[in-house]
Amino acid sequence: MRAIRMTAPGVLEQVEVPTPTAGPGEVLLRVGAVGACHSDLHILDAPAGLFPVPMTLGHEIAGTVDQLGPGVTGWSSGDRAAVYGIIGCGRCRACLRGAENACRVVPVGGIGLSRDGGLAEHVVVPASRLLHVGEIDLTQAAPLTDAGLTPYHAVELARDRLRPGTSCVVIGIGGLGHMALQILVATTAVRIIAVDTSVAALDLASRLGAHDVVQAGPDSVDRIRALVGPPPDGADVVLDFVGADPTVTTARQVVATGGQVLLVGLAGGTLPVRPVADEPPTVPLETAVEVPFWGTRAELQEVIALARSGQLQADVQTFPLTEAPEAYEMLRRGEIHGRAVIVP
Ligand SMILES: [Zn+2]
Ligand SMILES: [Zn+2]
Known part of the structure; x- marks a missing residue:
């Protein structure tokens, strides 16, 4: 073969x-x-x-x-x-x-x-x-196992903070990010802010239900803060599907005090954590930083169920x-x- x-x-x-x-x-x-x-x-x-x-x-x-x-x-x-x-x-x-x-x-x-x-x-x-997988087309079923499962697991880790009235910033609307948007739409009532450098990716994000889109650039942080509020307010959850230095920096600057940053992308960015009183902290106080990896078999079954119900494509x-x-x-x-x- x-x-x-x-x-x-x-x-x-x-x-x-x-x-x-x-x-x-x-x-x-x-x-x-x-x-x-x-x-x-x-x-x-x-x-x-x-x-x-x-x-x-x-x-x-x-x-x-x-x-x-x-x-x-x-x-x-x-x-x-x-x-x-x-x-x-x-x-x-x-x-x-x-x-x-x-x-x-x-x-x-x-x-x-x-x-x-x-x-x-x-x-x-x-x-x-x-x-x-039931009747799901196999070209649809394959991406569920990673591009669907990985963001599903990340959303599961953030589930406690993803309550009605909260906000979630999704950075990187690619293979995983565009699935994350649908998972958030299908399983939460949060306000979703999609961030990407590509206009085409942001158009896709809007079609999939993102409430706001921000084109990544030098003023990304200001524009996201205009939507979620300036520190100590901010996004309750940030999902970074890129994980490069600029996106990691954006993530920590827009997350709220007591929020959660999930670094999913593997692009090699570094997130410094400095919780000291005499300098501005690099990450807001009470903020959780997690590095999710893929997901569990039980979660994959739930992802497949979401796809079979027509809510994830x-x-x-x-x-x-x-x-x-x-x-x-x-x-x-x-x-x-x-x-x-x-x-x-
Ligand atoms: Zn993979
Ligand atoms: Zn083991």
Whole structure:
């Protein structure tokens, strides 16, 4: 079968590999769709030794059950499923309470992270990683598993503060941000302020229900404060899906005293925390800063339910498998709107 593999650090190639077979407890899935994630670029760019090579990339997968390995029950050939990409150790405190995304064995294992992923015609996954998706189109189901799950988990962490009458600033209306907006609209009654550099992204944000949009620029902080109030007032929650120095700085300058900043994007920004009395604090007092990672299997089931009820839909741009390397280059150049989804 054809597969898109990292054959060496930084090298993504289309290669011919044997079709894998499902071992005990595993399922062979015919891949229907795979989302292209910024994390794949981080994996490609990572120094040698962090990730196995060669390895087929792709951790945002939906497909159709093809073959069952020995001992698998509850699934039949032809079932349509989304793949929960994380494979926690199953033994640590976090895994035992169902939070494999907080597994204490690092780097956490996963499909397309520690073993072959979905950028191929077939992929083998543990049966425990599959969730039924019903009639959702597979190009829609794939992005739910990361672009949908990650913001859903972040919103869950902020749920206590996302009460009617509060405000939430969402920075970065890309693959994850545009899903976050819909999750906020569907599950809260907060005022949503969307921030992005791109006019097209802000148009999408307005269509998806953002109450206000702010084009990022030198005056972002002033314009957001004009909407949410100046310190010590501000946004009750800030979701940063970029995570670069300028967005992290904006996040800490617009969050309210007692608010919450969630840094989801992995763009390498630094958030200084200095709670001292004789200098202006870098983060308002009583403010929580969190760095959510992906989500839990239970949350993925809820994300799928939201999609099945018609309240969550990914804005997708599809590519055939052969064009996967080009899709990643477009992602790197910031030319993808919504989510790039590869259809083998
Ligand atoms: Zn990802
Ligand atoms: Zn664990």
